[in-house]
Amino acid sequence: MKCLILASGFGTRMYPLTLNCAKPLLPYRGKPIINHIVDKIPQGIEILVNVNRKFEADFYAWQKKQTRQVTICVEDVYTEKDMLGAISALNYWIQQKDIREDLLLFGSDNYFEFDMQKYMAAFNRQNLLVAVYDVGDPSRATQYGVVRVEDGRIVELEEKPARPKSSLVATACYIIPTRVFPFISDFCSGQRRDNLGSFIAYLIERDAVQAFPFSETWMDIGNLEIYNSTK
Numbered sequence: 001m002k003c004l005i006l007a008s009g010f011g012t013r014m015y016p017l018t019l020n021c022a023k024p025l026l027p028y029r030g031k032p033i034i035n036h037i038v039d040k041i042p043q044g045i046e047i048l049v050n051v052n053r054k055f056e057a058d059f060y061a062w063q064k065k066q067t068r069q070v071t072i073c074v075e076d077v078y079t080e081k082d083m084l085g086a087i088s089a090l091n092y093w094i095q096q097k098d099i100r101e102d103l104l105l106f107g108s109d110n111y112f113e114f115d116m117q118k119y120m121a122a123f124n125r126q127n128l129l130v131a132v133y134d135v136g137d138p139s140r141a142t143q144y145g146v147v148r149v150e151d152g153r154i155v156e157l158e159e160k161p162a163r164p165k166s167s168l169v170a171t172a173c174y175i176i177p178t179r180v181f182p183f184i185s186d187f188c189s190g191q192r193r194d195n196l197g198s199f200i201a202y203l204i205e206r207d208a209v210q211a212f213p214f215s216e217t218w219m220d221i222g223n224l225e226i227y228n229s230t231k
Contacts, residue, residue: 003046006105006107007022008089009080013224032062033108037106043068050089051072051075052083054078086107090105094184099178104120110219111218113218123210129175130147132169132213134167138164141161145169146168147211154210155204157200159201180207
């Protein structure tokens with residue numbers, strides 16, 4: 001198994017903090033945001049981090065401080081409008097790195113406290129596994145992919161609904177079996193794709209998608225309000 005962390009965003013919702021610093025490298029609870037993910041990945045799993053040209057040097061400097069091997073994968077873009085997008089970047093690196101192993105995938109601005117070993121143990125090696133979290137109130141779910149789960153499977157995902165049907169949301173924490181890689185390629189065919197949730201909505205019409213519910217702390221550090229209120 002390998003791990004890919006998506007960290008190529010420009011953090012525009014976090015300006016001015018992210019004008020000259022990549023959001024994943026901002027300090028959070030004693031260490032860079034991204035390290036809250038890296039430090040949970042079991043030893044022996046290769047970690048790849050997708051970054052952009054603007055913050056390339058900063059990530060290489062961060063890489064040198066790590067106590068384990070991390071591979072920096074540079075997306076050849078300098079501005080947000082040129083980004084491949086999350087799913088297209090995922091597809092690109094699967095192909096460029098010739099990944100032939102199941103893949104842990106994380107959005108770099110996720111902060112979570114669930115047990116990684118339990119998460120990986122829940123993976124059946126056949127179906128994509130998404131960590132899902134109850135934010136407690138449907139009104140708080142409007143910025144996320146809201147899911148409906150039946151018998152352990154995600155059967156519906158509605159991306160950023162104005163009137164969420166529930167408070168259960170998909171996080172950017174996936175385990176992807178190699179069997180699903182062709183679905184990713186087909187989804188990206190002919191156009192750029194950004195939203196991870198849109199891919200899940202696409203996939204559940206074609207294949208089973210498993211859910212991993214957890215109740216430990218989770219947050220998407222997506223804006224200054226969230227970042228400043230939880231430090």
